[in-house]
Each structure stands twice: as C-alpha cells, then as structure tokens.
Amino acid sequence: MQVLSGIQPTGRPHWGNYFGAITQYIALQDAEQAFYFIANLHALTTVRDKELLSQYTLDSAMDLLALGLDPDKAVLFVQSDVPEVSELCWLLMTGTPMGLLERCHAYKDKKAKGLSADAGLFAYPVLQAADILAYDSDTVPVGEDQVQHIEVCRDIAGSFNHKFGEVFVLPKAKVLDSSARVPGTDGEKMSKSYGNTLDVFENAKTQRKQIMRIATDSRPMDEPKDPEGDVLFQLFSLVATDEQCAEMAATYRQGGFGYGEVKKALANAAEEFFAEARAQRDDWASRPDDVRDILSSGAAWARKKSAEVLHRAQEACGLKGY
Numbered sequence: 001m002q003v004l005s006g007i008q009p010t011g012r013p014h015w016g017n018y019f020g021a022i023t024q025y026i027a028l029q030d031a032e033q034a035f036y037f038i039a040n041l042h043a044l045t046t047v048r049d050k051e052l053l054s055q056y057t058l059d060s061a062m063d064l065l066a067l068g069l070d071p072d073k074a075v076l077f078v079q080s081d082v083p084e085v086s087e088l089c090w091l092l093m094t095g096t097p098m099g100l101l102e103r104c105h106a107y108k109d110k111k112a113k114g115l116s117a118d119a120g121l122f123a124y125p126v127l128q129a130a131d132i133l134a135y136d137s138d139t140v141p142v143g144e145d146q147v148q149h150i151e152v153c154r155d156i157a158g159s160f161n162h163k164f165g166e167v168f169v170l171p172k173a174k175v176l177d178s179s180a181r182v183p184g185t186d187g188e189k190m191s192k193s194y195g196n197t198l199d200v201f202e203n204a205k206t207q208r209k210q211i212m213r214i215a216t217d218s219r220p221m222d223e224p225k226d227p228e229g230d231v232l233f234q235l236f237s238l239v240a241t242d243e244q245c246a247e248m249a250a251t252y253r254q255g256g257f258g259y260g261e262v263k264k265a266l267a268n269a270a271e272e273f274f275a276e277a278r279a280q281r282d283d284w285a286s287r288p289d290d291v292r293d294i295l296s297s298g299a300a301w302a303r304k305k306s307a308e309v310l311h312r313a314q315e316a317c318g319l320k321g322y
Helices: 016-030 050-066 081-091 098-104 105-112 121-132 144-164 204-212 231-239 242-254 259-283 290-316
Strands: 002-007 033-038 074-076 139-142 172-175
Touching: 002 016, 002 121, 016 081, 016 139, 016 231, 033 050, 033 290, 050 259, 050 290, 074 290, 081 121, 081 144, 081 290, 098 105, 098 121, 098 144, 105 121, 121 144, 139 144, 144 172, 144 290, 172 259, 204 259, 231 242, 231 259, 242 259, 259 290
Parallel strands: 002 033, 002 139, 033 074, 139 172
Antiparallel strands: none
C-alpha cells in the first residue's frame, strides 16, 4: 500500500486537527510506503507573508514529528522541494476540462459568497492530483469533505491514461473516521475560522485558562445531567482514560457537581495527555537543523520517486524520445 497525505502550513494544530485527522494519518505510517508532505505551495493561496509561510512550514514539520511521525518509517518533505510535481501539474492541466474544476466545492463556495477566486484556488485540485499521482499513491486518507478531490484526481488520471496509455495509478480515498468530531469551546465544530480552538501545543497554564472560560448552561448543581452531547464531557472523553470517562459519566448522571470541577478535570487530563508531545515539540524546536535534515532527506526520496513518474508521463505524451 502506498499512502500519501499532505498538511497545509497555516498555523498550529488544534485538537480537531489532531483527533480528527493527524492521529489517523500517522497510524498509516506502518504501510508499505508512506509519504507525508508540508503543502506550502497550496498554502500560497491564503498565506502571503514570506516570513510567516517559512516559519509555518518548519513548525508543521516539528509538529508532525512531535506527534509521532517517524522519519524511519515514513517520508516527510516539503512540497516545494519536489519541483517534479509542479511540472507534472502542467501536464495534467493541459487535459483537465474547465467544467470539472468549476464544479469543485472550494471554488463554487467562494464564488457563491461573492468572494474573488484566483487561478490558484481554481487549479488547486489539479496540483492536488499531481501531489497524489507523483508517488503512485493508491491510498489517500481524507475527510468526507475532501472525497470529491480524490474523485477529481481519478478523473484527471483516467483521462490521461485513456489518451496516452496506463501511466498513472488510480488512487482510492480512505475516508477518515468521522466519529472523532471535536467540538470547539463554543460547541460548534472546532475550527480556526470560528476562533473556538484549543491548540495541541499551547502552554498548559494558558490552555487551562481557556478551558475554564468555556461557557456552560445554568442548570442547578444538584440536577442530574446527560453527559452525551455535553461539550465539556466530549472534550474530556478525548483526553481522559476509559476509567476516568466512566467515572465522569456517572458523576453527570448522579448530579451534585459543578461545571468548574469538570473543567479542572478536563484541564488536568489534557495536560497529562499532551505532556509527551509538548516535550517532544520543545526538543525538536531546540534543534531545527535536525528537522531540516529530515526534510532534505525526505525530499531526496520524494524526488527520486516523482522523477520516475514524471518521466513515464513525459514519454507517454511525447515530451521525451524525439
């Protein structure tokens, strides 16, 4: 199995990113071959600050390493360090129908809201297809909202194969477990755009203050409460042990407690749960050159593989052998 996943460097990961996606990505690194990249070319559609994008890129690599990505098991690299992908993107662009891209959700949604959409956003799915096809990836872990992009990739690759022969492996989406929906501090889905996040690598004291400010209902302390659907309990269940969750659920149903107690228990469980990752993150931050070496080594592996695929595509469509 060839697995590929990319993460945009647009800021620090929050609990929603971690429990909803990153843990599942990293669990796949034991596959036959796994490629993970920092999608800084994609990030250019939203991040237009040179220094910020550069820092976000290095931060994202440190974050993934701290959260368990093992460079001895998986290839970690930066998207822009593999120019073969950009060239492959052009080959795919020449045969991609405009109508196919006009139907993609990200572009349609932005246009529907009356917002300006640049060519980068419009062609985003083609670059994403090149990212996938460049490594003969057959498995791409995605959320349900990204399945369309894998279907677009298959359409683009299938069209190329129909015209020029069997050049590309047609990938399949591995839909991530959606049961790991993480509520934000306001009860809505946790998202940077909503400003309701709890960051994975936040200072424990700062995060404790954030948790203590989470709004709760005004039911009396002695009233029994159903833990299901309660924001504090949902967050607690992500970072607490099974035994702690069972005890907390019993406390809810019994009543006679204050939400302040739950918030303290949540803060304590979160601090313990993320302690090792935060320590690892501090360690990687103290030796950024080691991180750059990992990215450089990863890019060399990625370029070797992508060069094989690019050459195959070039030969097929007449750009070689003249």
